[in-house]
Amino acid sequence: MKILLVQPPHWSPDGHANFDAIEELVTARSGDVLLLPELAGARLPRAEYLARVRDLGKGTGMAVVGGSHYDGPVNRGAVFDAGGELLLEYDKVHPYGLELRSGVVPGLPSAGFELHGRRLHVLLCADLWYSASLAGRDGLDAVLVPAFSLTRWDGPAPARELWQHMTVARAYEFMTYVAVSDWHHETTYHGHPCAGVAGFANPCPRTRAGFFTGTGDDPVSAHDLDFDRLDAFRRDRADRGFR
Numbered sequence: 001m002k003i004l005l006v007q008p009p010h011w012s013p014d015g016h017a018n019f020d021a022i023e024e025l026v027t028a029r030s031g032d033v034l035l036l037p038e039l040a041g042a043r044l045p046r047a048e049y050l051a052r053v054r055d056l057g058k059g060t061g062m063a064v065v066g067g068s069h070y071d072g073p074v075n076r077g078a079v080f081d082a083g084g085e086l087l088l089e090y091d092k093v094h095p096y097g098l099e100l101r102s103g104v105v106p107g108l109p110s111a112g113f114e115l116h117g118r119r120l121h122v123l124l125c126a127d128l129w130y131s132a133s134l135a136g137r138d139g140l141d142a143v144l145v146p147a148f149s150l151t152r153w154d155g156p157a158p159a160r161e162l163w164q165h166m167t168v169a170r171a172y173e174f175m176t177y178v179a180v181s182d183w184h185h186e187t188t189y190h191g192h193p194c195a196g197v198a199g200f201a202n203p204c205p206r207t208r209a210g211f212f213t214g215t216g217d218d219p220v221s222a223h224d225l226d227f228d229r230l231d232a233f234r235r236d237r238a239d240r241g242f243r
Contacts, residue, residue, distance in 0.1 A: 001225040002031040005181045007198045015044035019052040034062045035181040038125050038148040041069025054080045067146040074107045088113040092124035134174050142177040149195040156185040159195035167201035168211045175234050204233035
């Protein structure tokens with residue numbers, strides 16, 4: 001399974017403008033799953049947001065994890081498959097910082113979804129920072145994280161390091177792949193800077209440099225989910241009593 005992480009250069013309060021830009025970025029790209037950043041839909045009405053995610057999936061031939069939008073006071077997203085079927089609706093359970101101050105309320109945890117026989121789960125941004133979000137969900141094959149990494153640090157580096165450590169820790173602890181899509185670090189949200197933390201955490205890399213892979217300069221990066229290797233990694237940990 002191949003997952004594409006999208007890191008657009010700018011965020012717009014116009015959700016349609018964000019989806020238009022994303023469509024241009026992913027033209028001629030191929031994969032199985034397309035992961036968009038948090039608030040790609042900004043404050044689009046629910047029906048318009050769902051239509052854009054569904055159409056993006058049908059247009060690209062990929063399942064789309066549609067980032068999120070504000071559905072009233074809840075930060076909420078959706079997943080559609082390549083045929084336009086709704087696979088999952090998910091909420092942000094832990095609104096953070098500016099969201100809390102602006103009246104965003106916690107949503108409900110989601111059950112995840114299946115694709116090609118594999119179990120995938122979506123956590124919106126700060127929800128990844130709570131290990132309880134994944135507790136009791138044994139056997140997840142990938143955790144997909146739409147993010148908008150607002151930071152109070154002077155520059156993006158500290159937040160990137162924290163996110164890198166967090167994604168690797170979650171990947172190794174829960175024996176799963178963790179993919180994060182984010183906006184470019186020059187993006188701002190109501191004057192607050194983004195850190196640009198997009199990347200991919202692998203609990204069973206072939207070399208020690210492979211535990212985390214950033215997205216580099218390409219706004220769309222591709223990452224392979226080697227499930228045979230992941231299954232072997234899980235069996236090895238079980239054989240050694242490390243569960």
